[in-house]
Amino acid sequence: xxxxxxxxxxxxxxxxxxxxxxxxxxxxxxxxxxxxxxxxxxxxxxxxxxxxxxxxxxxxxxxxxxxxxxxxxxxxxxxxxxxxxxxxxxxxxxxxxxxxxxxxxxxxxxxxxxxxx
Amino acid sequence: xxxxxxxxxxxxxxxxxxxxxxxxxxxxxxxxxxxxxxxxxxxxxxxxxxxxxxxxxxxxxxxxxxxxxxxxxxxxxxxxxxxxxxxxxxxxxxxxxxxxxxxxxxxxxxxx
Numbered sequence: 001x002x003x004x005x006x007x008x009x010x011x012x013x014x015x016x017x018x019x020x021x022x023x024x025x026x027x028x029x030x031x032x033x034x035x036x037x038x039x040x041x042x043x044x045x046x047x048x049x050x051x052x053x054x055x056x057x058x059x060x061x062x063x064x065x066x067x068x069x070x071x072x073x074x075x076x077x078x079x080x081x082x083x084x085x086x087x088x089x090x091x092x093x094x095x096x097x098x099x100x101x102x103x104x105x106x107x108x109x110x111x112x113x114x115x116x117x
Numbered sequence: 118x119x120x121x122x123x124x125x126x127x128x129x130x131x132x133x134x135x136x137x138x139x140x141x142x143x144x145x146x147x148x149x150x151x152x153x154x155x156x157x158x159x160x161x162x163x164x165x166x167x168x169x170x171x172x173x174x175x176x177x178x179x180x181x182x183x184x185x186x187x188x189x190x191x192x193x194x195x196x197x198x199x200x201x202x203x204x205x206x207x208x209x210x211x212x213x214x215x216x217x218x219x220x221x222x223x224x225x226x227x228x229x
Binding site: 050104108 | 148149151160161162163166203205207209213214215216217218219220221222
């Protein structure tokens with residue numbers, strides 16, 4: 001596709017349910033990021049995938065959060081036993097890291113707005 | 118020390134003035150620097166990238182980089198109300214598998 005695609009755009013779930021959020025990165029991009037953004041707040045880093053390296057999970061807020069990336073492409077962020085504080089916009093971004101120690105820019109998807117009721 | 122720090126906002130400037138945004142970073146080997154703009158309710162979008170020391174101009178935007186001081190800035194000349202947004206500084210971290218790290222952002226309001 002032309003850009004990073006996320007689905008669903010909006011998700012309303014009941015407290016305690018599990019949710020899965022999907023990200024389709026730009027074809028050929030080996031780096032993929034998940035961020036969370038609460039209303040009026042900055043980007044909160046969640047997880048980073050880069051090629052075949054072990055993912056950087058340092059931003060996951062609890063063990064209810066997990067993410068995987070299959071075949072170096074599509075990624076799924078799973079939140080188990082959702083809580084009201086999980087309500088936020090979840091953003092995915094991808095990039096082609098570039099040459100040597102240079103990076104190219106990351107492109108963002110339109111986000112998934114998660115509301116836990 | 119945070120990986121990327123931006124000057125705290127919000128920043129309010131009159132229309133036509135210059136808005137100056139600052140960013141410092143901690144990783145001395147960082148080589149790639151980006152400025153993103155995020156309108157309320159939208160995703161961040163890239164407005165500038167800079168890789169070499171000095172200035173880079175693109176229309177009304179100028180990015181400045183000083184690797185010795187670990188400092189990058191963004192100037193918005195002739196500010197317009199449409200420039201009102203949050204501006205995010207992003208820096209690559211070669212020490213962390215080239216992960217991009219984002220600052221908290223500076224919110225700019227341009228007064229008509």
